Amino acid sequence: MMTTTSEIDSIKKYKTNELIDLLRKEDLELYTEDLEIIRKQKINGRDFLNKNKEEFRNIGFKLGPALRLKEFAEECKKRKKRFSSYKTKKEVVLTKFGIDNSIKNIPKFVPQTINISDDDDEFQYCIREIKRKMEIIGPARSSNEAVRCLYIETILVSAILIVKRIVREKIFLEPQREIVDEEATG
Structure with missing residues (x-):
């Protein structure tokens, strides 16, 4: 229930x-x-x-x-x-960082720009995978979200591996196990 x-x-x-x-x-x-x-x-x-x-x-x-x-x-x-009595994730995160629900108090984040060479292994893997998927599935223009996710996953995994190498930290990707919507679950 x-x-x-x-x-x-x-x-x-x-x-x-x-x-x-x-x-x-x-x-x-x-x-x-x-x-x-x-x-x-x-x-x-x-x-x-x-x-x-x-x-x-x-x-x-x-x-x-x-x-x-x-x-x-x-x-x-x-x-x-x-x-x-439950709090939303947003409330917990904002409180954890001392922001207390005021979005104006969040400090601006200025990302550091890092150049990735064209011959970087992870970058090359990403390009190869996208090309392979395009040969099999076709371009990502499809309105099918699952097809777009196949391309996004390749880019995301490659980006995480590059960032892990640069920051020398453990970073894990937690896949969403179930997508729930009014029309479908999967």
Whole structure:
């Protein structure tokens, strides 16, 4: 179950029918008669989140459904507390460097220019790989993001290897394992 703070806030605003739809989706093993109790008692989202096991029992639920409903309501409330205390990566990074959410306080970064010779091994590897990919896949003009990423990866890996050699530091590339979007994951 994916429950976020905004989802909890929306549960509080649910009318009876919306609450019933949510409970159906949550697979709480509720029967039609259980959902009818909610409908007859006109329980909305706010009512649901504030009920305990005894209150569910008093309005006609059997022990099993009452326990599951109470547990789900508590789970929703706990998740709200957990998620609302999270900080975003941006907040953590800004605080770590003493910036405290003011983008104006970030010191300007002036990159050092370094010349890379045409016969540099990593540079030559990058050029060869791009040419090979162009022979097989074609140019990167395609609107397909996966094709563009194949070219970008080659350039990025070569650039990282060159920078590692120059700064003599360990640098690692952490690939994104999953891309999540409204249309596709992969």
